[in-house]
Amino acid sequence: KGTTREQRALKYLKEHAREGDPDSVLETFDEFCRTQEWAMNAAEEKGDILDEIVRELRPTTCLELGTYCGYSAVRIARQLSPSARLITVEVNPDYAAVAREVVKLAGLQDKIEVINVDSGDVIRELKDKYDVTKLDLVFLDHWKYLYIRDIKLIEEEKLLKKGSVVFADNVIIPGAPGYLEYIRGSKNYNSTFYSVHFEYMDDMKDGVEKSVYIGDE
Numbered sequence: 001k002g003t004t005r006e007q008r009a010l011k012y013l014k015e016h017a018r019e020g021d022p023d024s025v026l027e028t029f030d031e032f033c034r035t036q037e038w039a040m041n042a043a044e045e046k047g048d049i050l051d052e053i054v055r056e057l058r059p060t061t062c063l064e065l066g067t068y069c070g071y072s073a074v075r076i077a078r079q080l081s082p083s084a085r086l087i088t089v090e091v092n093p094d095y096a097a098v099a100r101e102v103v104k105l106a107g108l109q110d111k112i113e114v115i116n117v118d119s120g121d122v123i124r125e126l127k128d129k130y131d132v133t134k135l136d137l138v139f140l141d142h143w144k145y146l147y148i149r150d151i152k153l154i155e156e157e158k159l160l161k162k163g164s165v166v167f168a169d170n171v172i173i174p175g176a177p178g179y180l181e182y183i184r185g186s187k188n189y190n191s192t193f194y195s196v197h198f199e200y201m202d203d204m205k206d207g208v209e210k211s212v213y214i215g216d217e
């Protein structure tokens with residue numbers, strides 16, 4: 001076939017979603033994943049919790065690690081206020097290319113910046129190169145073994161403030177054991193675990209962890 005699953009998903013979105021309508025892009029992507037091909041989107045129950053966090057927090061500056069095709073980037077950005085923005089990091093160039101198209105299709109290119117680099121490098125550059133002072137929301141959804149490295153880098157760079165939220169996907173499947181132990185053991189966070197279904201699989205359970213930063217700024 002020569003195409004990748006991500007390219008087939010993008011084609012389906014272009015053919016079936018309403019251009020400039022983020023809700024339509026998300027609904028269409030969920031339909032594709034339920035009827036055509038599964039994809040690792042933070043969808044349904046996970047997405048509902050993410051929506052609630054964004055609604056409640058009203059973040060100005062958001063960082064996502066692990067863009068994939070841009071599903072959760074669109075999900076976050078569709079609720080952001082006019083001046084708020086999301087920086088989303090994707091090390092895989094093929095995923096990043098598809099994500100940029102999905103973001104454009106949703107009409108959110110003014111709110112979302114997709115960066116095709118290694119997350120460890122970009123975190124160190126957020127202040128100087130990306131004009132970030134503090135992060136209100138961090139969504140961890142990239143390689144699971146990198147969650148702990150990157151949260152420690154974010155703390156080192158003093159990018160969190162009291163009330164900042166760190167939301168982590170997949171803490172059960174594939175799992176992020178080192179991360180869970182670290183964040184739950186840290187006095188700088190109040191963490192809550194949510195048992196949710198794995199994306200598009202009604203008979204599989206996963207978990208997400210919401211951690212509110214209460215530490216020193």
Ligand SMILES: O=C(NCCCCCn1ccnc1)c1cc(-c2ccc(F)cc2)cc(O)c1O
Pocket residue numbers: 040041042065066067089090091092118119141142143144169170173174199
């Ligand atoms: O690996 C995941 N995501 C990272 C992808 C690569 C990130 C690259 N990158 C971006 C920035 N820095 C590095 C992931 C996997 C699964 C899964 C679980 C079970 C299964 F059988 C198949 C798949 C479910 C998810 O929800 C996921 O998020």
Ligand SMILES: [Mg+2]
Pocket residue numbers: 040041042141169170
């Ligand atoms: Mg995930």
